[in-house]
Amino acid sequence: MRAVGYKKSLPVEDSNSLLDITVDDPKPEENDLLVKVKAIAVNPVDTKIRMRMAPESGHKIIGWDAVGEVISMGNKVTGFEPGDRVWYAGDLTRPGCNAQMQVVDHRIVGKAPENLDDCQAAALPLTSITAWEVLFDRLQIDKPSTHAKRTLLVIGGAGGVGSILIQLAAQLTDATIIATASRAESQQWVKALGADHVINHYDDLAEQIESTGSDPVTDVACLTHSEQYFTQCMKFMAPQGRFCLIDDPAENIDITLMKQKSISLHWEFMFTRSMFNTDDMIKQQELLNRISEMVEKGQIRSTLGKTFGEMNAENLRKAHEAVESQKTIGKIALTVAE
Secondary structure: OEEEEEOOOOOOOOOOOOEEEEOOOOOOOOOEEEEEEEEEEEOHHHHHHHHHOOOOOOOEOOOOOEEEEEEEEOOOOOOOOOOOEEEEOOOOOOOOOOEOEEEEEHHHEEEOOOOOOHHHHHOOHHHHHHHHHHHHHHOOOOOOOOOOOOEEEEEOOOOHHHHHHHHHHHHHOOOEEEEEOOOHHHHHHHHHHOOOEEEOOOOOHHHHHHHHOOOOOOEEEEOOOHHHHHHHHHHHOOOOOEEEEOOOOOOOOOHHHHOOOOOEEEEOOOOHHHHOOOOOOHHHHHHHHHHHHHHHOOOOOOOEEEEEEEOOHHHHHHHHHHHHOOOOOOEEEEEOOO
């Protein structure tokens, strides 16, 4: 089959940073689906892995957002049939979706929504899983708390995770949502997704939050540059609040600042379940199916920002370059030819 991979970790501007390759067709194990990939999306994790993890030998195939059609399955798979249209984010420990076919554990795969095309659907799995786990597993924003009213600050609201997290919070919680965005078009984007207030992350956060008239911030979903915002957040967050981050801070954060207010720190990594084969892996299938239902009911929409044409090394390098610029709105997707 045709795929895109790399031999060495190289800057994206290097023509060898991603290469068109041909590899053997994968074969499903007992819990796997073999999927014919129809479209893929690009995430920051793709660019980080490309730069940080050189292949032990041969080529490494990355990519963790896909929609496709089930071709066959292992003997322990239930709930799927050949021909099913599915979507998933996959598993960091296995070859990714930048290929014509992929094997993936059925417990982290959901049925794709029928009302989205392939690129629109491919834009959602990884960010939806991340956003869902941030809101409901880490921040537990739907559970009773010491706070009569929850106020959620979303730092990096216009990115892929922020774009779906805002929608989920608006649809499934009573929290007041304050999102950060700096440009006029990104501010308009997050407002349309359901943010109650939009502030600029380049300006003083506390002053802007106070100007909204909202209750004190009880929960923070910090989706980018956590080291820049952590200290500010500790000053204005409500006592017994929750702070969740998903990125890799460029410098250490001082968690002693959390002590007096008994603020709790949470780290979200959506690959934990698949990486460690946890007993609750099936939860990711369940939440992907829930997201699919919400999309089909019109409660949430795809966060696709742009399509970059057919998946090949040249177009995928352009997509990686755009993601690395950190100026994208929503997600980038590409189609996969048969």
